[in-house]
Amino acid sequence: MATIEIDGKTYQAENGKMIIEVADENGVHIPRFCYHKKLSVAAxxxxxxxxxxxxxxxxxxCATPVADGMKVYTKSPETIRSQKAVMEFLLINHPLDCPICDQGGECELQDVSLGFGQGISAYKDTKRAVNDDDLGSLISTxxxxxxxxxxxxxxxxxVAGVRELGATGRGENMQIGTYINHAMTSEVSGNVIDLCPVGALTSKPYRFTARPWEMQQYKSVSPHDCLGSNIFVHVRGQEVMRVVPRDCEEINETWISDRDRYSYLGLKHSARALCPKIKKAGVWQVVDWATALNYAALKITTCINQHGQEHFAAFASSSSTLEEFYLLQKFMRHLGVNNLDHRLKQTDFCDQDKLADLPVSSLPFAELENQANIFLLGTNLGREVPLAAIRVRKAQLASANVYALNPVSYDFPFHVTQEEIVSPHTMLTTLCSIVLSCVGGVKKLPKEIQPWFKGIKPTEFSHTVASALQAENSVIVTGFISESHPDAAILRSLVNLIGKNTKAKLLRLTQGANALGAHFAGMLPHKGVAGDALPKPGLEVNAALKNNLTGAFLLNVEPDFDFANSPLAKAAFIKAECVIVLSAFADPSIEEYADVILPIASFAETAGTYINIDQTWQTVKGCVTPPKEARPAWKVLRVLGNLANCPGFDYASSEDVLAELLLLKHGKELNLNDEIFVDAEFPPAQKGLVRVGEWPLYAVDGLVRRANALQESGSADKILVKINPLTAKHYKLGKKVKLSQGGRAITLPFIQDEKVAKDVVWVLNAMPETIDLGAAYAKIAIKA
Ligand code: SF4
Ligand code: FES
Structure with a gap:
C-alpha cells in the first residue's frame, strides 16, 4: 500500500493504481475524457x-501510478491552468452547437467546459468538418x-471483440469511423453511445425526442435474457423515452446489450393491445373489462367442465414475472388444471422428475471472467446472452482456454482454442467420449447407462477437454442449443457426469428472463410452488399440445414464435374452442386463434420480480402506466381468480402476491441437485439431415420482435439457410433450397458454409418465413 496526499488529505492506496482511480474512490473529481474504468488507459x-x-x-x-509519499494537487493554479489549456485546445475544432446537440445536458465536454472553458475563443480559423458514417438503425453519428x-x-x-470503429489519419486529419461504411454488427454496439463523452455518437431512435432534464429516471431490470441486466428507464410524462445501463458488477458491469437498450421501442408498436376484445360467432367485439373478464372466466370454467381438466393447458412466456407465474398456476390449479408450462422451446422432458427444483448453476455469472478453462456446450453465446460473451472474452484475454462443442462454428468475439463441430446427435457421442476421458473407463460408470457408451472411444478432443476440466477454475457453459436439444435429458446427464468427475463448475444459460422464477412459482406440470410434489402431475408442453386441447390460457406467448414446434402449437390453438390470451399485443395472427384478448402491461409498465441465473431476486416497479385499457397481468389474473371463485385472490398489490409466495417458501429446503438420469435409451445414429433451428437474437419475445430499429439493425438475423459444402454437393443444391418438415415445405435462399456441421441444415426458427416449418431440432428434408 502507498500513502498519498490529494489536495492536502492523506489516503491509503494500492500500489499500481492510477491517481485518477484513487481520486475516484475517495470522491475527488478529476476531469477526464479518454479515461474509462472499464477500458485500457489511452491517455x-x-x-x-x-x-x-x-x-x-x-x-x-489516468496514466500516472501512485507512489508512496506522492502529493497530488487537483485544484492548484498549475493544475487549473493546464486543464484550461487542454480545454481550449479541444474546443478549437469542436462545434459550438450545444443547443442543437442531442448530448446537450449530459455532455462531458459541455460540463467540463463550464468549469474550465474560456468565455471567448482565441482561435479565429475555420473549424474542421468530418463526414458522418452511417452506422445503421441504432446509432447516429x-x-x-x-x-x-x-x-x-x-x-x-x-470489450465487444468486434473491431468496427477505428481511427484513420493523424493529428488534425484524424477521423473515427468504420473506414468501409457499414452498419454496426455487434450485439452490444449501443454501449459506445454511453461511452462517447460528446455528441458524436448518439442513439438514433431517441435522437431529438427529449432532453435529459425533462425525464424521470427509474431503476429497472431488463427482461430479455437470464441475467436480468440492471437498467435505468428514462421516462417523460407517461412515455418511455430510452433505456440506459445501471452499474452492477455482478451482472452487467456497466454495459447492456442492444436488445436490452432498444426493446422499449416495441412498447410504441401499432399492434399494442389497447382494449379487451372477445370473439363471438367469429366476429371480434371491443368490450369493457367487466364483460371481457366475465366472459373469459365463464368460457374457461365451461370448457373445463365440459371436456375435463386434462384437455386444458396454460402456457406462459419464461420472461413473465414471478408474481404472474404464481397467480396463473394458482388459478389453474384451483380449476384442476396441471398442464402448465413455460419451457416452450424445449422438447425433451423425460428427466424432469430427477432434476433439481431450480435450474441452478454452480458458478456465479461474474466468475466466468476468472475461469482458466471454459467449455461451451450447445450455445451460440453472443447471440443468446450477449453479455456472457463479453465475460468469456475477458477470460480469454487473460489467457483462458475456450473449448466448444456445437453444431456450428460460431463467430464468437473471442478465440476458441479447440472446437468440435458436429450434428446434434454426434454432440451426444462426443460428450460420451469426454465422459470416458474423465472417468477412465466405461466400467466406472453406473451400470444402467453403460450401454450408452457402446462403441464409443475417447478422442484427442475428449482428452483435451477432460484434462482442461480437471484443472481448477474450469466451467461448462450450457446454452439454448443444449436446452432445446431433442435428447436434452441424456445431454444433461452426461454434463452432470462430467461435472461429478472433474473440477468443472456448471453455468446454465436458461431461456427467457425468469426461468428460475417460473420453476420457483410452480409454472410446471410436475411441481408446485418451491418444488412441491403434486398428487396428479400434468402434461409437459408438447404432450399437452398433442392431447386434443379444447382450451388454452396463454400469457404473453405467440405460437408462431415461442414454441419449439410452432405449427403444432398453432394448429392446437386454432382447433381449441376456448383460447384466452393475455398479451401486450394483438395482431391478426393472434386474432386467428384467440377467443378473448385481454390487453396487459408490458416491460416497464408493471411491477414484478425476476430471479436470474445467480438466484438473485430483483423486484422492479412499473415506470409508466400501461396504455389505454391495458392492465398489469397480475391484476387481470387476480380478477379472473375471483370470478372463478378461487379462494385467496384478494391481493391489493403485487407486493402482497410476493409476500404470499415467500411465506409458502419459508422454511422449505429446495433440492438443488440433479440426479443422474439413467432411464433413457441412447438414440440411434442419425440418418439423413437434421435441422438446427436457433432463435434469432431479436425474436426472443413479443416486445423485442416489435422493436423495429432492432429488426433493421446490422446485428439482426437475416433469413438464410446454411449448409456444409459437402452436404450441399451431396444433395446437388443450387441457389435456393426447398425445405420440408412435418408435411410443409418452404423455399429459401441458401449459402454453403463450412462452419456448419455435415448433415445439418441451419435455418432459424421464429422468422416470418420459417414459422411454418416443424420442430426446431428435428429431421428435415431438402431438395434443390
Ligand atoms: S466518437 Fe466519441 S467516443 Fe469515439 S473517439 Fe470520438 S469522442 Fe471518443
Ligand atoms: S483522461 Fe487522462 S489523458 Fe484523457
Missing part, C-alpha cells in the same frame, strides 16, 4: 492533467463533434 486527451509535487510538469492522472478520445474504438477492440 490521449490530457484533460486529467494534475500537478504532482516534485514533478517538472503536470502529469495525466455527428463526427465533427468527435474529440478523438478513442473510447468507442477501445470498446470494440477490448
Amino acid at each position: 490521449n486527451c490530457r484533460m486529467c492533467l494534475v500537478q504532482v509535487e516534485n514533478s517538472r510538469k503536470p502529469v495525466p492522472a 455527428e463526427m465533427t463533434r468527435c474529440i478523438h478520445c478513442t473510447r468507442c474504438v477501445r470498446f470494440g477492440e477490448e
